[in-house]
Amino acid sequence: MFISELTRRDMLKTLGFGVGAAALGIGSAEDVARADFVRKEDKTTGQLLDGSQATPCKQLADGSIVRPAANVPKISETDVLVVGGGPAGCCAAIAAARLGVKTTLVERYGHFGGLATGGLVVHILGHWISENGKKIQATQGIGEEMMKRLEGLPNGIVNREFGKNPTLDAEVYKYLLVEMITEANIEVFLHSWASDAIIADAPDPKTGAPVVRGAVLQTKLGPQAIIAKQVVDTTGDGDVFVPAGAAHTQRAYEIGLPYRIGNLDRVNPPKDAKRPRYLGDVTPVAGVKWVNMAGPSLDGVDVKTLSKLELQHRKQIWKQVQEVRNTPGYENVYLMETAPQIGVRITRVIEGDATLTLAEAKAGKKYDDCVGIGGAWHGDHIGWQIPYRSMTPKNVENIITAGRSISAEPLMSDSVRVIPNCWVSGQAAGVAAALAAKSNVLARNVSIPDVQKALLEQKAYLG
Numbered sequence: 001m002f003i004s005e006l007t008r009r010d011m012l013k014t015l016g017f018g019v020g021a022a023a024l025g026i027g028s029a030e031d032v033a034r035a036d037f038v039r040k041e042d043k044t045t046g047q048l049l050d051g052s053q054a055t056p057c058k059q060l061a062d063g064s065i066v067r068p069a070a071n072v073p074k075i076s077e078t079d080v081l082v083v084g085g086g087p088a089g090c091c092a093a094i095a096a097a098r099l100g101v102k103t104t105l106v107e108r109y110g111h112f113g114g115l116a117t118g119g120l121v122v123h124i125l126g127h128w129i130s131e132n133g134k135k136i137q138a139t140q141g142i143g144e145e146m147m148k149r150l151e152g153l154p155n156g157i158v159n160r161e162f163g164k165n166p167t168l169d170a171e172v173y174k175y176l177l178v179e180m181i182t183e184a185n186i187e188v189f190l191h192s193w194a195s196d197a198i199i200a201d202a203p204d205p206k207t208g209a210p211v212v213r214g215a216v217l218q219t220k221l222g223p224q225a226i227i228a229k230q231v232v233d234t235t236g237d238g239d240v241f242v243p244a245g246a247a248h249t250q251r252a253y254e255i256g257l258p259y260r261i262g263n264l265d266r267v268n269p270p271k272d273a274k275r276p277r278y279l280g281d282v283t284p285v286a287g288v289k290w291v292n293m294a295g296p297s298l299d300g301v302d303v304k305t306l307s308k309l310e311l312q313h314r315k316q317i318w319k320q321v322q323e324v325r326n327t328p329g330y331e332n333v334y335l336m337e338t339a340p341q342i343g344v345r346i347t348r349v350i351e352g353d354a355t356l357t358l359a360e361a362k363a364g365k366k367y368d369d370c371v372g373i374g375g376a377w378h379g380d381h382i383g384w385q386i387p388y389r390s391m392t393p394k395n396v397e398n399i400i401t402a403g404r405s406i407s408a409e410p411l412m413s414d415s416v417r418v419i420p421n422c423w424v425s426g427q428a429a430g431v432a433a434a435l436a437a438k439s440n441v442l443a444r445n446v447s448i449p450d451v452q453k454a455l456l457e458q459k460a461y462l463g
């Protein structure tokens with residue numbers, strides 16, 4: 001029986017309730033959640049209604065395809081809307097919610113963590129910096145809290161010792177993020193792909209710039225709208241700030257596909273045998289390693305390119321693993337898992353009110369609006385300040401970005417994008433958005449001293 005054919009009675013039976021279900025406790029939190037699944041029903045027949053709001057596009061006589069204008073149903077209204085639940089977005093949402101504003105987090109997949117989970121990018125680089133000849137950990141606040149909590153979970157993280165680069169487990173991190181997001185009481189929409197920005201009818205009277213008021217999500221029920229006082233775009237690809245009209249540059253960068261191999265604890269190479277290539281790096285699980293991949297520098301938002309690369313990378317991975325297995329002593333090694341999400345490193349980057357450059361970062365440039373300290377994953381590990389103005393696009397109001405799409409020249413984006421730096425900028429974006437929503441000002445005009453104070457209260461490190 002298809003679910004749409006189930007009556008409410010059948011549904012209750014299917015869920016394990018008898019005829020006297022109400023008497024057996026319908027009304028508890030869990031049951032209310034269950035009742036949610038059956039609420040769109042025809043009152044007379046008891047059948048589920050499809051509820052789809054999608055309107056078909058039309059092909060015109062000249063062959064062009066148009067989308068007719070249609071009302072978009074509103075599914076939520078919130079103070080801070082964070083779009084994209086990767087490392088930056090999760091930190092942004094948690095930071096905002098902890099300041100007591102209504103926070104909504106939207107994610108296109110069914111889990112949080114972005115590339116750090118779905119992309120199997122599990123190696124935490126760049127959170128150590130040299131300061132006055134001393135090595136210190138620049139990533140504090142929610143990022144450090146996450147690493148600490150991963151330590152408390154079985155197989156959560158390895159190499160947490162001072163000065164080392166830890167590696168986390170993608171599944172444990174997915175679980176931890178669910179824990180932290182539910183603890184913070186964040187409204188969540190998964191399986192929802194943001195495809196458009198909502199702009200206020202009138203531009204800001206002072207700047208004349210468009211004012212972002214929310215986002216439209218593509219869902220199985222068609223487009224749905226969320227209205228927000230402040231929007232944080234942490235999709236990594238600017239899927240909200242681009243349609244909002246934000247100035248940005250689009251880049252081609254390496255696109256790879258990491259994977260994990262298993263049974264490394266069952267290898268038995270002959271003495272003096274050559275070690276095979278592609279053995280990867282340590283993970284928190286014994287006998288399991290993760291293998292990173294650089295890949296070609298191409299356009300990471302073009303589906304034709306991504307489709308080609310998926311096919312190409314899967315063939316390459318298969319070959320690499322067979323090469324390992326064909327090495328005497330390594331016959332038991334097997335391909336456990338390829339990343340479900342292709343590894344796109346950099347695509348669209350905003351043109352912000354300030355732009356980070358490698359030369360200035362190395363020279364230790366100071367900013368009045370510093371909201372975090374980033375680290376480099378290679379070279380001399382110099383810490384650099386993240387100015388709030390690198391997270392606000394210069395020509396659009398009420399949208400902040402964080403993570404890999406903040407304003408930076410190409411060489412600098414390579415440091416901006418590592419996971420700890422995304423945690424740091426994410427937390428800063430969440431705090432700024434929450435305070436802007438609370439004080440009813442444009443994101444650009446939020447009080448920087450208040451943002452810095454709130455970040456310090458949330459244990460962030462500002463240098």
Ligand SMILES: Cc1cc2nc3c(=O)[nH]c(=O)nc-3n(C[C@H](O)[C@H](O)[C@H](O)COP(=O)(O)OP(=O)(O)OC[C@H]3O[C@@H](n4cnc5c(N)ncnc54)[C@H](O)[C@@H]3O)c2cc1C
Pocket residue numbers: 083084085086087088089106107108109112113114115116119121122123124125126192193194195234235236237239255256257258292293294342343344345402403404405417418419420422
């Ligand atoms: C192959 C590879 C290897 C790397 N190696 C390392 C490494 O060793 N160490 C390190 O620290 N960093 C590494 N990085 C960089 C790091 O993984 C990313 O830069 C970092 O995860 C970016 O975080 P983010 O939150 O900005 O974006 P992402 O991690 O990309 O998260 C974006 C989130 O938004 C969601 N999303 C996207 N579009 C939409 C939409 N339209 N609607 C709703 N949701 C959407 C995504 O599903 C995702 O959850 C690597 C990256 C790659 C690709």
